[in-house]
Amino acid sequence: MLEQLKAQPADALLALIKLYAADERAEKIDLGVGVYRTADGATPVFAAIKAAEARLLADQNSKSYLGPEGDMGFVRAIMPWMLGDFDPAGRIDGLQSPGGTGAVRLAADLLLKAGVRRIWMGTPSWPNHVQILNAVGLACETFRHMDVATQRLDFNALEAALDKAEAGDAVLLHGCCHNPTGADYSETQWDEIAETVAAKRLFPLIDLAYHGLGHGFEADGYGLRAVLSRVPEALIAYSCDKNFGLYRERVGALYVMTESPAQQASVQSNLAALARANWSMPPDHGAASVRIVLEDEGLTKIWLDELASMRARMRGVRDALAAHQAIGSVNLAAVGQQNGLFSVLQLTSEQIAALRADYGVYMAGSGRINIAGFTDANIPHFIEGLRAVTA
Secondary structure, eight states, X not given: OGGGOOOOOOOHHHHHHHHHHHOOOTTOEEOOSOSOOOTXXXXXXXXXXXXXXXXXXXXXXXXXXXXXXXXXXXXXXXXXXXXXXXXXXXXXXXEEEEHHHHHHHHHHHXXXXXXXXXXXXXXXXXXXXXXXXXXXXXEEEEEESEETTTTEEOHHHHHHHHHHOOTTOEEEEEOSSOTTTOOOOOHHHHHHHHHHHHHHTOEEXXXXXXXXXXXXXXXXXXXXXXXXXXXXXXXXXXXXXXXXXXXXXXXEEEEEEOSSGGGHHHHHHHHHHHHHHHTSSOOOHHHHHHHHHHHOHHHHHHHHHHHHHHHHHHHHHHHHHHTTOEETTEEHHHHTTOOSSEEEOOOOHHHHHHHHHHHOEEOOTTOEEEGGGOOTTTHHHHHHHHHHHHO
16 A cells, blocks of 8 residues: 555755755755754753743642643633733633644644634645645645735735735734734734735634734734634644744644533533544643743743844844845845744746855845845855845
8 A cells, every 4th residue: 555655755845954954065054944043053941931941840740641731721721912901801712732843733623523624724734734635634725925025025916915815714913023024014914914804704723823023922912813803713833943043842722612611611612622632632742841931930030031033143143134225136124024943035946046056144045035045244154145036
């Protein structure tokens, strides 16, 4: 039977990682891997997490299963940060998942089980979105999120797509720090989206994978709260991999808002059954560490300070790139207006290959760059290469 399987194409990003590792040039720049890095190129463990892990080591007395719902203390500790001043009045609850990826997968499974057959999403998007949605059998309709050439968010395309959507369709929205473009909706646009989604009776799935990395928790959560305040039902896929630096621990949660609190028991039973069939029980260590941080005022302050320094560093990099305005077809000024870890540059595959071969600049073939891969020291080298390949 296995002879019938065809080899799948290698993951382009994993191949890029190997190429970068093999490059012996001192001035090489890694803009490919999607993790936060300090100015020294490290992806450190947060000090607040280290302290929480020390408590786990000292106090945890069992590694027994928690159940398919995971650490509910963690799940509910995230909610005030996620919801801000929005009061769900008992209509929102969730369960732990293996990262935001697990939350998106569980959301797709639940949508299908609830009768949704079609979901709308903007492109470019995180590549795994389409793979997950297709894997569960949801038909995926796309619209242009941003025009990469002009670096302008295409709100008209979103409006046209939602106009074509039918009641009972779902729509996938990035809550903040859009991956991969960094182009986020304004508060006014979020209000319009929320009104349309409610009027058309669409089912929103909001992916909140970079909460706190744009302009802080309050500003980054505006779109989520705008939608939740206007619709009867919604799904929220939440990740702590980025805002707590817990990439390899796979820490996430899926939240469901129901029309009434009475519906929560039925929804939770379905979530638990779907989770049981997918991964049985979620990993505990990372979620327990987050819970400990959020339960302790001192550790929470340390965490918030660490997160603020991350935001400041990424904003500084964006400002430094934006100061160069435009180089050839590349609109760097727009990069300064975008948020989060990523932006997408208007470069051809030949130009991307030339940057890698001649200047040791490694980025995805789509032109996506990881802002955290830049430092004050390597930006001039990148700009030199950009001028050369776009001349």
